[in-house]
Amino acid sequence: MGGPDLYGRAEEIVNIPWSIPVVLTLIATIGCTTTQREVVITDQQLQAVRAIGERFVTEAGIVGLSIGISVGGEIVFAEGFGHADAVRSIAVDEHTLYDIASVGKQFTAVAILSLLERGALSLEDRVRAYVPDLPAHFPDATINQLLRHTSGFVSGELDELNPPADYRRPRYGLKLLTDVELQTGRTIFRPEENFVYSNAGYLVLGLVVEAASGRRYDQYIRDQLLIPNQLEGMLVCERGEPPRMSQALHRTSDEVRPVPHIDMTAYSGQGAICTSVIDLLRWSHALNSGRILKPTSLKLFRSPSTLGGDHAELTVPYGMAQRLGHLGGHVKAGHSGTFDGGSATLMVYLQDDLEIAVIANTRGDGTPHAYRIELEIAKLLFGIALPDVSSQRRPLDPKDARRVAGTYSTGADQYEAAFEKDELIVLQDGRPIERLVHIGSLRFRSMIDPSVLQSFILDGDGAGWWIYDLSGNYLEVLRALDRKE
Numbered sequence: 210m211g212g213p214d215l216y217g218r219a220e221e222i223v224n225i226p227w228s229i230p231v232v233l234t235l236i237a238t239i240g241c242t243t244t245q246r247e248v249v250i251t252d253q254q255l256q257a258v259r260a261i262g263e264r265f266v267t268e269a270g271i272v273g274l275s276i277g278i279s280v281g282g283e284i285v286f287a288e289g290f291g292h293a294d295a296v297r298s299i300a301v302d303e304h305t306l307y308d309i310a311s312v313g314k315q316f317t318a319v320a321i322l323s324l325l326e327r328g329a330l331s332l333e334d335r336v337r338a339y340v341p342d343l344p345a346h347f348p349d350a351t352i353n354q355l356l357r358h359t360s361g362f363v364s365g366e367l368d369e370l371n372p373p374a375d376y377r378r379p380r381y382g383l384k385l386l387t388d389v390e391l392q393t394g395r396t397i398f399r400p401e402e403n404f405v406y407s408n409a410g411y412l413v414l415g416l417v418v419e420a421a422s423g424r425r426y427d428q429y430i431r432d433q434l435l436i437p438n439q440l441e442g443m444l445v446c447e448r449g450e451p452p453r454m455s456q457a458l459h460r461t462s463d464e465v466r467p468v469p470h471i472d473m474t475a476y477s478g479q480g481a482i483c484t485s486v487i488d489l490l491r492w493s494h495a496l497n498s499g500r501i502l503k504p505t506s507l508k509l510f511r512s513p514s515t516l517g518g519d520h521a522e523l524t525v526p527y528g529m530a531q532r533l534g535h536l537g538g539h540v541k542a543g544h545s546g547t548f549d550g551g552s553a554t555l556m557v558y559l560q561d562d563l564e565i566a567v568i569a570n571t572r573g574d575g576t577p578h579a580y581r582i583e584l585e586i587a588k589l590l591f592g593i594a595l596p597d598v599s600s601q602r603r604p605l606d607p608k609d610a611r612r613v614a615g616t617y618s619t620g621a622d623q624y625e626a627a628f629e630k631d632e633l634i635v636l637q638d639g640r641p642i643e644r645l646v647h648i649g650s651l652r653f654r655s656m657i658d659p660s661v662l663q664s665f666i667l668d669g670d671g672a673g674w675w676i677y678d679l680s681g682n683y684l685e686v687l688r689a690l691d692r693k694e
Contacts, residue, residue: 248558248561250280261589262582271571271577272294273290273291273570274290274301275288275289275290275301275485275566276567277565277566277567278563279490279494282494282562287486287487289302293305293454293455295465295467303487304487305485306449306453306455306483306484307455307485308448308473308483308550309480309555309568310547310548311408311479312480312482312545312554313546314546315531315544317414318529319434319502320434322506326502332356333351334351335350346395347396354401355411356414356529356530357514357529359402359403360405360410361403362394363405363407364391364394364407364408366389369468369469370468373389377471380474381474385412385415388475390408402517402518403686404525404527404683404685405686418430426445426478440488442485442487443492444483444484446476456570458550458570459571486567486568493566509529510531511531511542519668520669520670521668523673523686525683526682532545532682534681536588536591536593540558540560541559541681545580547572547578551572552578552579554568556587565583565587567586569582584660584680598659601646601648605630605631612671612672613651613665613675613689614627617672617688624636625639632645633647633663650664652664660680668689671689673688674686674689675689
């Protein structure tokens with residue numbers, strides 16, 4: 210299985226696996242930016258960060274990437290590696306602009322919260338009150354449910370390597386309601402029954418911003434969020450020109466080439482920001498220092514979501530365009546973004562006042578995601594090692610295995626959980642695709658990639674939810690299809 214941020218336009222080693230106590234700790238700490246410890250980054254560590262960047266462009270297939278690190282709002286490292294174009298004639302640097310895909314969803318969430326502060330909307334308002342022309346198959350969801358991906362709506366898919374012809378031209382206002390992901394999506398779950406990542410939901414939220422503010426989405430983001438914070442270098446719903454702007458590149462086994470042009474207005478609220486790592490860090494610091502949202506809104510922005518099952522509830526560490534996590538005792542919040550021409554991640558380590566941004570201009574054919582680079586940097590700075598899975602291995606009670614065995618759904622895909630002694634076997638279409646060992650309390654870790662942790666949460670006495678956790682971040686939540694009523 211893989212999270213939607215990794216394989217769609219949307220979005221790591223945790224030594225303390227997710228459990229109810231950890232989630233409760235996050236509820237108490239997420240949203241608080243008070244520094245409880247000081248991160249000291251040495252010149253030797255910065256040299257090691259530089260070596261990481263160089264390795265990913267020389268050995269891993271990425272043509273160009275930029276890395277930025279800030280501590281206490283001060284940028285201590287910002288550099289580019291490799292090139293901004295397929296023919297490798299333009300070097301990237303810390304000022305190179307990239308499409309950051311779904312890292313841009315947080316701008317939509319912050320815009321909604323700023324309108325909440327102005328009294329222009331309520332989070333419990335139904336989105337149809339603002340966008341009455343929504344397709345009939347779209348659920349009667351609240352703004353809050355769309356922000357948290359709990360509306361039950363599963364987006365369709367946009368082929369970015371072969372997009373519709375009209376996606377090359379500007380798409381504003383109600384034209385966005387013809388969006389492929391919106392029109393071909395479907396409602397699978399009851400509201401707040403499951404977490405289902407939905408690009409279409411955030412596209413609709415962009416239209417809510419327009420209706421509530423009386424301004425076009427890009428104008429509101431630029432005038433209300435960016436310009437007041439001296440972030441004019443960020444682009445909203447538009448791409449820059451070379452050499453300032455990197456190409457978006459797709460790698461195949463035969464070649465690397467630019468992806469087909471899609472006008473940035475087509476993405477709108479689901480992620481339409483082009484930026485450098487420098488400005489992305491400046492945005493993050495302005496947000497976390499309280500210059501953009503009030504403390505109560507910032508806390509809400511990073512408050513976990515709650516799902517309701519047939520007999521139980523599940524707290525999901527996802528806020529409003531914020532994945533909430535825990536890396537070896539360090540509380541973190543942020544988001545990743547992916548499309549067929551690159552990837553990006555912005556992660557904030559809240560109690561350390563540390564922010565890390567990584568943006569890469571290449572995707573496809575096994576190209577590493579930016580979150581992998583961010584993870585390696587964070588592990589380096591915090592001195593975190595991979596867990597020894599063999600020492601964590603625990604017996605699995607056959608009765609527990611029988612309670613949670615069966616078929617689960619993300620809404621878009623189905624997987625089967627089968628068990629053999631103390632091992633979880635993940636099957637798709639009857640084929641085994643992954644094998645993990647039990648480490649206690651219905652939690653399973655991959656021997657091949659210890660950053661992968663999968664766990665099962667009961668709904669009453671039987672199967673409820675299947676959690677896919679990657680290094681302390683929930684990426685997918687699957688709902689049991691053969692539940693006992």
